[in-house]
Amino acid sequence: MKATTLIVIATSLLLATSPVTAGHHSKPEQADKSYKSARTGFSYQKMLASIELTPEQQQQLKQLMKEHRTxxxxxxxxxxxxxxxxxxxxxxxxxxxxxxxLLQQxxxxxxxxxxxxxxxxxQIQQLLTPEQRQQLAEKQQQRKQNWQQNRKMQQGH
Structure with a gap:
């Protein structure tokens, strides 16, 4: 449990630019909250945390996060x-x-x-077994499909 929490926290620091699905909301303030949460990268962390990692993989992931920490x-x-x-x-x-x-810099x-x-x-992908990579790819594909469906719903209103 502790390692999973550490993975989620560390990944959130690094993957903040990862796009996340924002659901359809009837209230503008809810849509604004979804937009803000969509910029956190939470989806990748959640997908990664849902994959069963060995203790060795957890340690290697922890080390990678430490090396890349902002x-x-x-x-x-x-x-x-x-x-x-x-x-x-x-x-x-x-x-x-x-x-x-300044803008170029x-x-x-x-x-x-x-x-x-x-x-x-x-580097995270390289730590995963082929089965774990497949699980992650499936979760990413599902997230993409959900995002596309939500986008179509939002454009229809």
């Missing part, structure tokens, strides 16, 4: 980038070169973060 300097960097952008927007004149440079950092996330997912 850190505070990243948040501090993002805050400073926001401050820089705010200063550029509040300036007396618009410095297109500085804004472009941000884009490169997001790209590096996404590559690291996908690398982690690949």
């Amino acid at each position: 850190d505070k300097p990243k948040r501090q960097r993002e805050n400073s980038e926001r401050d820089e952008m705010r200063q550029l927007l509040q300036a007396d004149y618009f410095d297109e070169v500085a804004v472009t440079a 941000h884009q490169q950092q997001r790209l590096a973060t996404r590559v690291a996330q996908l690398k982690l997912r690949h």
Whole structure:
């Protein structure tokens, strides 16, 4: 139980950009909550936690998560980038070169973060047995089908 909880928590830190199905809601505030929860990556964690892992796999997964854990300097960097952008927007004149440079820097950092996330997912896949990979693939396919159905329902209203 403890290992499963650890897996869920650690994965949530790393896979926050993973899309999750947002159900159809008749109330706008519920839809907003679903959108926010859709950005947490919970679905991948839940699918991964539902697969029976050996103690060795759990330990290896724990080590992978530890190696890829996000850190505070990243948040501090993002805050400073926001401050820089705010200063550029509040300036007396618009410095297109500085804004472009800041946006390109941000884009490169997001790209590096996404590559690291996908690398982690690949490493997790390598820990799994073929049967576990198949289980995970089936769960992902089911999630995709649910997402498509929910999207069709939302477009119909």
